[in-house]
Amino acid sequence: MTALLLVVSLPCVYWTQGIETRATLEAAAIKRLCVAPERADSWRAAGFTVTPLSAAELASREALPSPGIAPRAGLASPTRSPWIVASGWRFTRHPGAKYVYDVPAGKAALAAAEAVAYGADAVLRIVPADVGILGGMLAFLEALPAVDLPTVSDVAIVDDGSSIAGEVMNLLARRNLLFQVVQAPSPRFPVNIRIGTPEYPREEAADPSGFALKIRGQLTDEQRTLRVYGSEVVICRLTADAGRARLHLVNYGGREIEGLRVRLRGIYGDGEAHVAGAGRLALQEQVVAAGATEFSVPRIATYAVIDLGTSR
Amino acid sequence: MHRRSFVRLLAAAGWAKAAASLDVAAKQENQAPLPGTSRNLPGIPPLRVVSTYAPAAAPGMPGPYPGRVVSVKSDKCVDTATGRANDEVVREMMARGMRTLTGAGTTPDAWRRFFEPSDVVGIKVNCGGYPFCVSAYEIVADVVRQLTGIGVPVSRIYVYERFQSQLDEVDYAPHLPQGVQIVAAERANRNVDNGGYDPATYLEADLFGEEDTRSNMMRLVSRSLTKIINIPNMKDHGATGVTGCLKNIAYGSFSNVARTHQRGKSHTYSVVGTLAAVEPLRSRTVLQIMDGLRGVWHGGPFARTTRYVFYPRQILFGTDPVAIDRLLLDVIEEQRRAHGAISIWDRSPGSLKIDDTRARDADPNVNIIIREPGHVEYASTLGLGVYDRGRIKVQDITV
Numbered sequence: 001m002t003a004l005l006l007v008v009s010l011p012c013v014y015w016t017q018g019i020e021t022r023a024t025l026e027a028a029a030i031k032r033l034c035v036a037p038e039r040a041d042s043w044r045a046a047g048f049t050v051t052p053l054s055a056a057e058l059a060s061r062e063a064l065p066s067p068g069i070a071p072r073a074g075l076a077s078p079t080r081s082p083w084i085v086a087s088g089w090r091f092t093r094h095p096g097a098k099y100v101y102d103v104p105a106g107k108a109a110l111a112a113a114e115a116v117a118y119g120a121d122a123v124l125r126i127v128p129a130d131v132g133i134l135g136g137m138l139a140f141l142e143a144l145p146a147v148d149l150p151t152v153s154d155v156a157i158v159d160d161g162s163s164i165a166g167e168v169m170n171l172l173a174r175r176n177l178l179f180q181v182v183q184a185p186s187p188r189f190p191v192n193i194r195i196g197t198p199e200y201p202r203e204e205a206a207d208p209s210g211f212a213l214k215i216r217g218q219l220t221d222e223q224r225t226l227r228v229y230g231s232e233v234v235i236c237r238l239t240a241d242a243g244r245a246r247l248h249l250v251n252y253g254g255r256e257i258e259g260l261r262v263r264l265r266g267i268y269g270d271g272e273a274h275v276a277g278a279g280r281l282a283l284q285e286q287v288v289a290a291g292a293t294e295f296s297v298p299r300i301a302t303y304a305v306i307d308l309g310t311s312r
Numbered sequence: 313m314h315r316r317s318f319v320r321l322l323a324a325a326g327w328a329k330a331a332a333s334l335d336v337a338a339k340q341e342n343q344a345p346l347p348g349t350s351r352n353l354p355g356i357p358p359l360r361v362v363s364t365y366a367p368a369a370a371p372g373m374p375g376p377y378p379g380r381v382v383s384v385k386s387d388k389c390v391d392t393a394t395g396r397a398n399d400e401v402v403r404e405m406m407a408r409g410m411r412t413l414t415g416a417g418t419t420p421d422a423w424r425r426f427f428e429p430s431d432v433v434g435i436k437v438n439c440g441g442y443p444f445c446v447s448a449y450e451i452v453a454d455v456v457r458q459l460t461g462i463g464v465p466v467s468r469i470y471v472y473e474r475f476q477s478q479l480d481e482v483d484y485a486p487h488l489p490q491g492v493q494i495v496a497a498e499r500a501n502r503n504v505d506n507g508g509y510d511p512a513t514y515l516e517a518d519l520f521g522e523e524d525t526r527s528n529m530m531r532l533v534s535r536s537l538t539k540i541i542n543i544p545n546m547k548d549h550g551a552t553g554v555t556g557c558l559k560n561i562a563y564g565s566f567s568n569v570a571r572t573h574q575r576g577k578s579h580t581y582s583v584v585g586t587l588a589a590v591e592p593l594r595s596r597t598v599l600q601i602m603d604g605l606r607g608v609w610h611g612g613p614f615a616r617t618t619r620y621v622f623y624p625r626q627i628l629f630g631t632d633p634v635a636i637d638r639l640l641l642d643v644i645e646e647q648r649r650a651h652g653a654i655s656i657w658d659r660s661p662g663s664l665k666i667d668d669t670r671a672r673d674a675d676p677n678v679n680i681i682i683r684e685p686g687h688v689e690y691a692s693t694l695g696l697g698v699y700d701r702g703r704i705k706v707q708d709i710t711v
Contacts, residue, residue: 175523213521221518221525229526230506230567259506261526285511296511 010141011115011122012051013134014058014100015043022046024128028135034123053123061100061123064090067110068252069233082233084252089169091118093159093181098122105129109137110252113276113303116141117237117248137302140276144305147246149239153180154225155191155215164205165195171212176226176236177219191218229261234300240266240308247306249297256301259284261294268293268308276303356582360516361590365534368595372540373588375598375631376425377413379698379705381639382629384409386711390605392623395444397605402450402627405711406458409601409629412707420462426598427539429463434537434596435471438545438560438603439478441615445606447543449487451627455541455601456488466491472532474564475501497530497567509567510534515587519572519579527566533593540597542633546604546624548612548644550672551578553656553685555613556640557600557633558696562587573681576666581684585691588633594696602628602636609647610676620676622647634697635704637688642701653677656685 012034015025019042025033035043037052044050064087071083087099099122101111108130115122126134155172159165159181172179185192193215195205205211221227226238226247233253239246245268251257267288273281278299283306286295297304370376384405390397407419416422427433435455437447452471459469469492473479476496484494497508509528518525533540544560551573552559562584563569569587572579588594604624611620624643628636645656653676654663663679665671672678692699 216521229524229528231503232523253504255502255504257504257506259509259511261506261511287512294511296506298507 009116009119009121010138011101011112011120011124012053013138014053014123014125017128019043019046021128022048024131025135028131029139030131030135058100058123061098062090062094064099064101064111064122066101066103066107067114067250068107068254082253084174084233084235086170086173086235086250086252087114087120088118088235088237088250089166089173091115091120092173092179093166093169095119096121101125103127103130108134109276110250110302112137112141114250117250117303137276140274140303144274145307147239147244147307149241149244149246151180152225152238152240152245153178153189154219154223155179155193156182156186156189157193158182158184158195160195162195164202164208167208168193168195168205168211171208172215173235175212175216176224176228177212177216178225178238190223191215223265225265227263229263231257231260233257234260236262238264240264243268243310245271245306245308247308249300249304249306251300251302251304256299257297258299260297260300262297262306263292263294264308265292267291269310271295271306271308273297274305274307275300277301357517357519357579359582359586361514361586362516363513363529363591365513365591365595367591371591371595372598372631373594373633374635374695374697377631379632379635379703380413380630380707381632381635381704382409382413382707382709383626383639384412384629384709384711385626387625389625389627389711390623392625395606395618395621397448397450399450399453401711402448402605403454405627406451406454406601408709408711409627410458412709413629413631419458423458423462427459427462427464429465431464431538432468432536433459433464433470434532434540435469436540436542436544436561436564436597437471437473437482437484438543438547438555438564438613439473439475439482440555440613441545441547441608442478442481444615444618444621445545445547445608446482447545448603448605449484451543451601451603451605452484453487455543456492460489467493469493470495470532470537472496472530474498474530474567477501495532497532501570503568506567508532513590515566515583515590517579517583519583520574520577522571524568524571527568527571527587529590529593530565530567533565533596537596539599540593541599541601542597543601543603546602546607546640546643547615548608548610548620548648548656549683550612550679551681551683552580552584552687553683554637554640554644554688556602556637556688558584558588558637558688558691561593561597561633565593566590574667576664576681578681578684581687581690584687585694585696588691589694589696597633598631600628600630600633600636602640604628604643607643607647609644609651610653611673617673632697634688634692634699637691638699638701638704639706641685641688648676651676654679656683658683 014034032049034053040052102125108126237248283295389401410422414422414425477500498505513529514526549555604626689699
């Protein structure tokens with residue numbers, strides 16, 4: 001586990017429209033904006049919390065792809081081997097970086113959830129049609145109970161800065177193989193990945209999906225801290241200490257999932273789900289056995305946070 | 313409530329009770345695999361079964377009639393020009409088949425050998441071959457008629473499939489009495505509805521490196537039904553060779569099974585039988601009625617065209633799914649041979665066009681996956697029935 005302390009901050013909506021759109025934002029309960037410096041005063045005067053953001057500052061942020069499922073003919077199918085576009089690995093790789101999303105209609109809420117799940121500093125450029133749904137997501141995110149716990153990782157990867165290393169991280173994340181970026185191999189981890197070594201040749205890493213599968217085999221499913229059953233399109237981030245855990249679940253599939261089953265190594269007490277769009281829900285069929293805790297999440301449309309309590 | 317409803321609606325009340333049993337399930341996770349599973353055989357992946365359910369003293373499969381099949385044929389049961397079934401003839405075939413199988417003097421007595429009024433009975437239909445080859449309305453309706461005739465209330469009769477979308481297409485409701493439950497575990501084949509499955513009863517296997525390694529039994533099967541009647545069709549299947557009793561009951565009662573066959577390779581050889589043998593499915597499936605009014609000799613399990621439809625005009629009765637499927641292998645093979653198509657046992661690379669369903673549909677000499685008709689014999693090694701054709705006794709009846 002790393003001692004990364006999370007400071008939950010909501011992504012900022014970059015708003016280019018004029019003050020006449022105030023009512024639209026207020027109706028969506030969006031009160032915090034990033035705007036061009038010359039517009040900042042007028043928005044402040046309208047009662048908004050404003051962060052001035054120049055074009056140069058915006059351009060300096062790392063641009064992120066729109067999250068979701070992308071069709072890849074011959075490589076993936078929507079139901080069996082979905083091709084997920086996700087940026088959690090980027091946030092894990094560069095936690096202090098600043099990001100910007102420029103998302104098409106229907107993706108704003110997912111982008112916001114993804115950023116918050118990883119505690120990323122992100123600005124959202126959205127289409128006006130998404131204001132309502134994004135407002136709902138931001139209200140949900142703001143209402144989440146604050147919990148700061150260390151991030152849980154099963155494997156370490158030494159980041160050589162290469163694009164291949166990045167793509168390996170991407171595929172590890174997509175398989176919910178919890179990883180930590182390190183400067184040098186650490187005995188704290190059963191698997192330490194250093195691309196370019198005899199054990200992890202660069203040529204092998206050029207097939208990141210197969211490479212991630214190899215890492216999974218080395219770790220073994222039994223030793224994985226986290227397993228997800230019932231979907232291949234939910235990516236998780238786990239924070240935990242000895243007695244508590246917070247699990248972030250981001251659903252990239254665009255369809256509500258019912259009864260997602262989660263297995264966490266470790267013994268945790270009763271938990272609850274905070275589900276975007278549904279509020280607080282009890283976990284279903286939670287059991288503890290063989291050193292692991294299992295439960296079902298009643299439903300998840302885009303994002304859910306699971307809080308598990310002190311062990312019984 | 314509309315009588316077509318998801319199993320998930322039925323499941324809520326069972327949660328508290330089920331949760332208490334889940335600890336037990338977990339304790340059993342590391343027990344030995346089912347007798348006969350090929351954990352150590354080359355090419356067969358490790359399969360781990362997790363279930364809290366003990367087998368019945370006499371499990372439904374292979375049941376009281378291992379190695380025995382009653383075949384009832386009638387040239388009049390289907391009009392091959394229109395594909396329409398003759399309800400009256402089908403009823404007579406059903407009655408004769410059940411009486412012959414059981415030796416009972418009357419048809420109700422034959423049904424009483426398997427069911428009593430207190431049972432909650434599931435009827436596992438097959439809707440995958442819509443519109444030309446699904447479990448026949450006439451057969452399903454007669455099963456319901458016989459069950460109610462011996463006192464099983466309609467409210468305790470469930471016609472089930474995995475996908476509601478398929479049940480909606482086939483639409484059994486107009487053919488059945490009001491009150492019969494028609495239920496599915498998932499709205500459609502989209503891998504988002506898990507609520508209809510039992511998280512404590514599953515097969516765990518990593519077949520192709522997929523992340524979701526579990527296939528869970530339908531809650532309806534594990535937590536509600538006391539008996540199951542299996543009504544498969546006589547169909548070819550691109551991954552298993554044929555889809556009959558074993559495939560219908562196994563892949564139709566568990567989640568996440570399409571993962572077993574992809575990119576030209578099929579793990580159905582071991583998974584079909586292993587799933588069928590998971591308790592309580594094995595113990596509760598007490599009667600096999602193979603609907604051979606119509607059949608599909610290529611392109612199965614689908615039947616989107618009549619091009620590969622044929623008319624065996626028979627119904628097979630038994631309790632041994634292996635014995636019936638052993639006969640089915642010959643039926644499909646014979647049809648394919650008659651049409652000059654490659655054998656269901658063909659494994660040659662030259663016949664294989666991986667994932668090219670269009671080529672498969674256009675040409676019966678194309679496989680998209682190497683088929684595994686050996687799954688039937690494998691199931692026999694799990695104790696599910698008799699595979700040796702010389703030991704299978706078939707009683708032929710003509711109506």
